[in-house]
Amino acid sequence: MTAQDTTAAPNGTTTNYAGDSAYVGVQAGVVHGDVYVYETPAGASPAEMFEIGVRLLTGGIPGKARELIGRAVMDGGLTGSRVCFHWQLALVSGRTRHEMPQEHLTMLHRAPGTCNATGDDAWADGVRTLCRLLESAQQPDEDLRPLLKDLDGLADPQRSMILRHLQLFLDGPLENQMWRRALDSAQQKQMANGRADRVWKFFEPKPARPRVREPRPPDLTTGTWVQALVSTAVLTAAAIHIAYLLVRELQAVALLAYLLSVGGGYCAARGGVEWRFRIERRRVKDAQYAPWTRPRSAPSGGFADKVSRRLDHYFARYVPRDTSRSVWLAETAGIRRCLRDEIVDVYREQRTGVERISWLIRYRVSDVRTRWENGTLWNYRQELATPPASMLLTVLGLALLVPGVTWTLEVAVRIDPLSVVRTAALALPAGVIAAHAWLRIVLERRRYAADLAENTQTLKACEAAFKRWKAKLADKPDDRQMATWLDCDRKMLLDEALRHYRLTMSGLISHAFIETRAFPGRSARVRKGPWRYERYKLLLFLLTTDGVRQLNAELDFAKGTFHDRHRTNYRYEAVAAVRVRQTDDDEHDFRLTLVNGEEIHVEAMAPEAEKLQDEPSSVVSEVTQDAANLRHTLTVMEGIAAEGKRWIVRERQRLGDRTESGPHPAESK
Numbered sequence: 001m002t003a004q005d006t007t008a009a010p011n012g013t014t015t016n017y018a019g020d021s022a023y024v025g026v027q028a029g030v031v032h033g034d035v036y037v038y039e040t041p042a043g044a045s046p047a048e049m050f051e052i053g054v055r056l057l058t059g060g061i062p063g064k065a066r067e068l069i070g071r072a073v074m075d076g077g078l079t080g081s082r083v084c085f086h087w088q089l090a091l092v093s094g095r096t097r098h099e100m101p102q103e104h105l106t107m108l109h110r111a112p113g114t115c116n117a118t119g120d121d122a123w124a125d126g127v128r129t130l131c132r133l134l135e136s137a138q139q140p141d142e143d144l145r146p147l148l149k150d151l152d153g154l155a156d157p158q159r160s161m162i163l164r165h166l167q168l169f170l171d172g173p174l175e176n177q178m179w180r181r182a183l184d185s186a187q188q189k190q191m192a193n194g195r196a197d198r199v200w201k202f203f204e205p206k207p208a209r210p211r212v213r214e215p216r217p218p219d220l221t222t223g224t225w226v227q228a229l230v231s232t233a234v235l236t237a238a239a240i241h242i243a244y245l246l247v248r249e250l251q252a253v254a255l256l257a258y259l260l261s262v263g264g265g266y267c268a269a270r271g272g273v274e275w276r277f278r279i280e281r282r283r284v285k286d287a288q289y290a291p292w293t294r295p296r297s298a299p300s301g302g303f304a305d306k307v308s309r310r311l312d313h314y315f316a317r318y319v320p321r322d323t324s325r326s327v328w329l330a331e332t333a334g335i336r337r338c339l340r341d342e343i344v345d346v347y348r349e350q351r352t353g354v355e356r357i358s359w360l361i362r363y364r365v366s367d368v369r370t371r372w373e374n375g376t377l378w379n380y381r382q383e384l385a386t387p388p389a390s391m392l393l394t395v396l397g398l399a400l401l402v403p404g405v406t407w408t409l410e411v412a413v414r415i416d417p418l419s420v421v422r423t424a425a426l427a428l429p430a431g432v433i434a435a436h437a438w439l440r441i442v443l444e445r446r447r448y449a450a451d452l453a454e455n456t457q458t459l460k461a462c463e464a465a466f467k468r469w470k471a472k473l474a475d476k477p478d479d480r481q482m483a484t485w486l487d488c489d490r491k492m493l494l495d496e497a498l499r500h501y502r503l504t505m506s507g508l509i510s511h512a513f514i515e516t517r518a519f520p521g522r523s524a525r526v527r528k529g530p531w532r533y534e535r536y537k538l539l540l541f542l543l544t545t546d547g548v549r550q551l552n553a554e555l556d557f558a559k560g561t562f563h564d565r566h567r568t569n570y571r572y573e574a575v576a577a578v579r580v581r582q583t584d585d586d587e588h589d590f591r592l593t594l595v596n597g598e599e600i601h602v603e604a605m606a607p608e609a610e611k612l613q614d615e616p617s618s619v620v621s622e623v624t625q626d627a628a629n630l631r632h633t634l635t636v637m638e639g640i641a642a643e644g645k646r647w648i649v650r651e652r653q654r655l656g657d658r659t660e661s662g663p664h665p666a667e668s669k
Contacts, residue, residue: 029523029531030205030355037479038528038623040068046076054086060483061530062093062165063626070107073115081123084115085158088130093165094629096510097137100169108134126158133162133178137170148177160185164487168632172506179505186491190560194475195485199558201476203522203534207469208356210462211346215451218444228437231430238427242408245415254411261404268397271390273439277446282384289378290334304344306354307361311336314365320372332368339364363465479526483627489555490538493562497540497551500567507544509648512633514539514590516602518554528619530627533557539602543636543648547571550600570594572648578641580634592637 037055041048053068069087072078091100091108100108111117117127129150136142151159163182170178239262246255299305315336319325339361347357354361371377412420477485490513498504517523521535534557542549548570553562574594581589592600625631639647 029525030203032206032524032526034206035479035526035529037526038064046072046078049076050078050083050086053090055480057086057090057093057165058480058483059529059627060487061623061626062090062095063631064623065090065093066104073111079114079116081115081117081119081121081127084111084117085123085126085130085161087111087115088127088134089161089165092134092169094168094626095632096168097171099632099635122155122158126154126162129154129158130162130166133166133170133174136174137172144174144177151181160189175505183491183495186488186495189484190488190492193477193481195477195560196558198475198477199482199485200534201473202479202482202532203524204473204476205353205355205524207359207466207473208347208352210360210459210466212455212459212462213342213346215448215455218441218448220441220444224437224440227433228441231434231437234426234430235434238423238430241423242412242420245412245420246408249415251411251415254408257404258408261401261408264397264400264404266397267393268401269435269438271392271394271397273442273446274390275386275394276439277443278384278386280443281447281450282381285380285384288334288338291331303348303354304340307343307357308336308340310354310358310361311340311365314362315368318362318365318369320369323372328372332372335368359466359469360462363462363469367461479529479532482532485560486532486536486557489536489557489560492560493538493540493551493553493555496562497542497549500551501542501544501549503542503544503549509543509545510636511543512541512636513629514541514602514633515628525620525624528623530624531620537602538562539600541633541637543640545648548575548640568600572640572645575637575641575644578634578637580638590634592641 038052038059038061040052044052049068050072053065053072056062056065056068065086069083069090073083073087088108088111091104091111097105107114112127112131117124129147132147132150136144136147151162154162163178163185166178167182243255243258246258315329315332316325319328343357343361343364368377371379409420409424494511498508516537517531517533518535518537521533523531523533525531536555536557538553538555540551540553542551550568550570552564552566552568554564555562574596575592576595577591577593579589579591579593581591590602594600643650
């Protein structure tokens with residue numbers, strides 16, 4: 001969208017830059033609770049506090065960095081050039097000279113002596129250059145060329161850290177020189193380190209390990225086993241008795257027919273069990289794969305409902321080639337229901353968020369699509385089709401069993417009618433009971449073995465997918481890298497505004513940002529870290545002698561590109577009020593009202609749904625404000641609302657008074 005210059009409308013209107021806030025509280029942000037880079041352990045030593053402070057400073061959280069590094073130096077007695085360099089940068093980062101308390105200004109100038117910053121290493125060079133920069137800021141007529149040459153001669157990370165953190169603190173000609181160097185650095189680093197391919201990984205939660213539903217154990221009661229064993233014993237005794245009669249009377253032909261019938265019965269039983277198992281197995285599979293199945297509705301907002309929605313989303317997204325979406329969704333309705341039931345069953349008790357198993361849902365859906373495309377989705381129908389050999393074995397077995405037993409009984413009846421009748425009366429029900437009981441036992445055991453083999457195969461495939469997904473996330477950027485990229489984006493937007501309005505950095509009285517989340521887009525943070533967003537809404541305020549220049553833009557963080565730019569200009573006298581509201585759940589609401597009634601409204605920080613039990617929401621709110629430098633923005637805007645253009649004059653007077661009365665950097669050397 002082409003940027004447009006807009007002026008305040010005469011009628012009272014409200015410009016709301018949080019129009020999608022209805023989603024807030026519904027979309028839970030990801031919290032990387034296993035990342036402890038900003039966590040200060042109990043009883044931390046001064047060296048540990050310092051290292052955590054360095055991480056905070058690199059992560060763009062200077063307020064907390066000042067606190068920890070200051071404690072390490074002032075209370076812990078930590079010294080050294082590296083300590084001094086980071087302490088000085090933490091003191092100046094994110095604030096102007098007039099925003100710094102006198103106590104901190106004194107610490108800044110005395111830091112080299114306090115930290116005993118001596119030596120000839122890169123950190124000592126950084127301290128000396130930093131002190132000279134602070135000294136030159138108070139001497140606008142000084143020749144800057146030797147100083148800038150020394151600055152350009154510094155190695156990284158010292159040079160890049162100075163350019164990043166000293167921006168707001170300087171003014172005058174030195175500020176312009178530093179800004180050009182900072183902008184060059186931002187242009188080089190904005191898309192460095194594979195940003196476009198890595199940013200999305202920061203918003204992915206730690207994946208949960210794959211699980212599959214344990215197969216249902218064979219449903220065999222003690223009664224079933226008793227029936228099978230007792231009836232088999234009775235049937236065996238009856239068969240032996242008939243064979244005994246035939247042997248006693250030397251009925252060789254009848255005995256041969258009897259043995260053949262017994263063999264036929266065994267063949268019929270074996271083939272029949274195989275036939276029955278395949279029929280039952282296919283019936284179950286057909287029920288699972290049945291199209292147009294109405295899914296059982298899950299309670300809205302629950303885990304099952306979230307899984308169901310995620311499955312519906314990916315099935316609608318992963319449509320096979322040459323297949324219409326409507327046909328695909330209709331034919332896989334039963335599969336979706338079975339997948340939902342399985343995933344809900346195995347993960348419900350582990351309190352696993354659906355975001356952590358999204359990778360598994362995607363894989364299972366993509367596996368169904370792959371099998372659809374290569375024509376193997378319904379292969380089970382061929383695999384479970386009864387082989388002709390089993391059918392033939394069953395039929396031939398029955399053909400031997402029935403005539404053989406019938407003829408044998410006729411011969412046996414002629415030998416001992418009463419005994420054979422009693423035996424047949426016992427053998428017939430025993431045979432029926434034995435056949436029914438053993439059929440159930442064999443089918444249940446076969447079913448369990450088949451389920452176990454199928455689950456093992458599925459789990460093996462899921463484990464392989466899990467390893468691939470973890471490998472894909474292995475180069476996830478850390479929070480400090482995210483902060484560096486965001487700082488580069490801010491500088492690029494500031495440069496765009498300066499070029500558009502034909503301003504220089506030294507020509508600005510001040511500038512300030514407000515950052516908030518844009519939708520659609522995900523959010524994530526590490527423990528004790530600020531929220532990071534896939535999409536930002538940025539409000540940039542440029543304070544000039546003539547008034548305020550405001551530039552609003554939406555940032556696609558992965559691509560580092562700005563969209564939907566809007567510009568607004570207004571005089572200082574047009575600012576009627578600035579209101580900041582903080583709710584109990586740490587929602588921050590910023591409203592700037594102009595005298596004509598127009599209102600600029602932005603939710604500077606909205607509450608996120610996901611939090612850690614041992615992490616107070618106030619801590620997250622504070623560190624997010626610190627990273628966004630919201631305090632500086634509010635100081636500037638509230639000052640303008642209260643005093644108008646007089647605030648500029650008074651700030652310059654206060655700055656001049658402090659510069660004259662403050663200690664000189666050289667005094668601490």
